[in-house]
Amino acid sequence: MRTLGIDPGLATLGWGVVETHGDAATLLGCGVIRTAAHTPLPARLLQIHTALGAVLEHHQPDAAAIEELFFGKNSTTAMAVGQARGVALLVLAQAGLAVAEYKPTVVKQAVAGDGGADKRQMQSMVRMTLRLAAAPTPDDAADAVAVALCHGYTAPFVRQVALGRADR
Template identity: 65%
Template sequence: MRTLGIDPGTAILGWGVVEAAAGQLALVAVGTLTTPAGMAQPERLRLLYDGLRELIARYRPDSAAIEELFFGKNVNTALSVGQARGVALLALAQAGLPVAEYKPVAVKQAVAGYGGADKKQMQEMVRLTLGLAAPPRPDDAADALAVAICHAYTSPTLQRLITEG
């Protein structure tokens, strides 16, 4: 089963596809969708939506997982990321994909075993889990893979595929 993980953002949206089969997780594809900084917000959101629809059609995931919004001190950033999440959720829903949402601390707990893991620890655990030579870059792509791995570890159906092969 394939899972599309998403780390939402308006400037950079990270995405990663992992497959649970034969008792393990494997990387299918990973990358980012980027939008120009000077572009109007509605146009940026349309680019993200179109890009996600293309990714869904190309990689045909069975499920999706997206990181929940982390409220920081910058309200404008939180609003912008919330809009990107909304566009991503719409694209996933229109594709008929079941979607799971995870708080950042839950992703860290599932992937690194510690809810306070830092970026380097998370990237190393993603690398080890997927058997990669180097951590995925940029950070947004690695974060999206971590969300997909979290879903694989916490979804009962995917857990069976990983543990039973």
């Protein structure tokens, strides 16, 4: 299974594509899509749409996964990230991909065997699991690789992980 993981953001959106066969996992590619603060918001969203579409075109994933985000009381940041996340989910829907959503603790449990793993532990486990010389950088790309790995490990064993809860 070839999974595209996404760590959504407006200024920096992380992505990673992982191929899994049972316990074996290979990193096919990862990176970030950056948009500049001085660019008008609609143009930034268009840049994300185009760049993420190019990633899909190049890597042809057959599954997609995204991390569930919480912003506490920061509704301004939630709105900004939500706009980028909406565009990312649209790209996946346009490609006909089902999208799974995972809580951060679930990603940590699946990748590091510990739902309370810290950032360094996660980077170390991602590096070892994928037999890389160094953990993927920047952090947003590493986070996206982790959620892709989580899905690659988890999806074969669950009946239904499709995202479809937000009722607003």
